[in-house]
Amino acid sequence: MNTIYINQKEILKRYKDIDKNTHKGIQGHALFIGGSYGKIGSVCLSSKAALKTGCGLVTTFVPKCGYEIVQMSIPEVMVLTDVQENFISKIKVDIVPQAIGIGPGMGQEQSTQKAFHEFLKINKTPLVIDADALNILSQNKSWLSLLAPKTIITPHLKELERLLGKWSSEEEKFEKTKAFSKQYNLIVVMKGVPTHTIDGETIYENTTGNAALATAGSGDVLTGMITSLLAQSYEPVNAAILGVYLHGLTADIALPETGYQSFIASDIIENIGKAYLTLQNAQK
Numbered sequence: 001m002n003t004i005y006i007n008q009k010e011i012l013k014r015y016k017d018i019d020k021n022t023h024k025g026i027q028g029h030a031l032f033i034g035g036s037y038g039k040i041g042s043v044c045l046s047s048k049a050a051l052k053t054g055c056g057l058v059t060t061f062v063p064k065c066g067y068e069i070v071q072m073s074i075p076e077v078m079v080l081t082d083v084q085e086n087f088i089s090k091i092k093v094d095i096v097p098q099a100i101g102i103g104p105g106m107g108q109e110q111s112t113q114k115a116f117h118e119f120l121k122i123n124k125t126p127l128v129i130d131a132d133a134l135n136i137l138s139q140n141k142s143w144l145s146l147l148a149p150k151t152i153i154t155p156h157l158k159e160l161e162r163l164l165g166k167w168s169s170e171e172e173k174f175e176k177t178k179a180f181s182k183q184y185n186l187i188v189v190m191k192g193v194p195t196h197t198i199d200g201e202t203i204y205e206n207t208t209g210n211a212a213l214a215t216a217g218s219g220d221v222l223t224g225m226i227t228s229l230l231a232q233s234y235e236p237v238n239a240a241i242l243g244v245y246l247h248g249l250t251a252d253i254a255l256p257e258t259g260y261q262s263f264i265a266s267d268i269i270e271n272i273g274k275a276y277l278t279l280q281n282a283q284k
């Protein structure tokens with residue numbers, strides 16, 4: 001098996017320092033599409049994580065019920081709303097983002113499924129697909145052929161099983177995922193312990209993170225981080241690898257202060273700065 005272990009040395013080959021003359025207009029604009037009644041928090045976590053990972057602008061598209069929630073919880077984020085109150089029914093945006101993250105908290109209403117299908121037919125922007133958007137794809141596998149090459153998908157093991165069907169050994173899980181990645185030319189972030197990013201025959205095994213990450217919203221934050229890096233012009237595979245590495249590193253940094261149990265998804269976001277500083281100090 002062609003496995004590359006993603007440690008600090010491998011990350012430093014891929015990490016790019018920020019240009020001191022940059023401005024928010026060229027630092028990348030990320031768009032998030034997701035949320036539904038009772039699950040607006042997920043897309044708030046993705047959006048805030050994206051800003052803290054360094055993209056210049058974030059816009060979030062939510063059903064109407066999410067408008068005040070997003071505006072009040074993250075004033076830095078711009079908000080667009082669907083015509084429906086409680087779920088997404090038609091994805092219409094008048095901005096030009098460099099990357100889109102779709103799925104957290106989105107639900108699987110029939111009209112949300114239709115909206116997602118229409119979106120996939122016309123979308124040309126680099127994409128990260130997570131959570132309910134993956135569940136919708138699992139129910140409509142013919143839509144997978146609409147995905148552009150190197151689209152990133154971020155399933156946890158249950159979501160992966162919904163996409164691929166059951167496996168009977170670890171080896172079969174990897175074989176099926178590699179075949180899937182090759183068939184549709186996708187980058188699969190197979191979230192687990194540890195997380196593996198699969199790009200065709202190549203498997204990147206992450207080396208950061210711990211059980212503190214087993215907490216609600218921790219995947220929503222990862223989607224925000226990877227989408228942010230994609231918006232900042234990282235190649236899709238590097239956005240996935242670096243996002244997963246930094247996400248895990250936040251938990252390693254925070255653990256001595258929070259312990260495993262009290263760490264929550266917002267603590268990942270709080271520690272992204274320290275994770276970046278670790279890389280910058282290692283470069284010196």
Ligand SMILES: NC(=O)C1=CN([C@@H]2O[C@H](COP(=O)(O)OP(=O)(O)OC[C@H]3O[C@@H](n4cnc5c(N)ncnc54)[C@H](O)[C@@H]3O)[C@@H](O)[C@H]2O)[C@@H](O)CC1
Binds near residue numbers: 040158
């Ligand atoms: N604050 C919020 O608004 C939150 C919203 N969320 C959203 O809630 C929706 C449902 O997401 P869920 O992931 O909870 O629902 P799923 O139904 O996809 O996953 C839950 C099921 O998968 C299993 N599972 C999860 N991770 C697994 C792993 N690594 N290995 C094996 N089995 C595993 C669980 O035991 C459970 O049976 C998504 O749209 C998600 O984005 C969650 O992210 C939690 C926080």
Ligand SMILES: Nc1ncnc2c1ncn2[C@@H]1O[C@H](COP(=O)(O)OP(=O)(O)O)[C@@H](O)[C@H]1O
Binds near residue numbers: 191209211212216
């Ligand atoms: N025991 C663990 N050790 C390391 N990482 C973990 C552990 N449990 C969960 N994670 C990580 O936390 C994230 C969970 O994602 P996900 O299940 O999508 O959460 P949610 O949908 O609640 O946001 C993944 O990145 C996964 O790799």
Ligand SMILES: [Mg+2]
Binds near residue numbers: 130131156219220
């Ligand atoms: Mg998730």
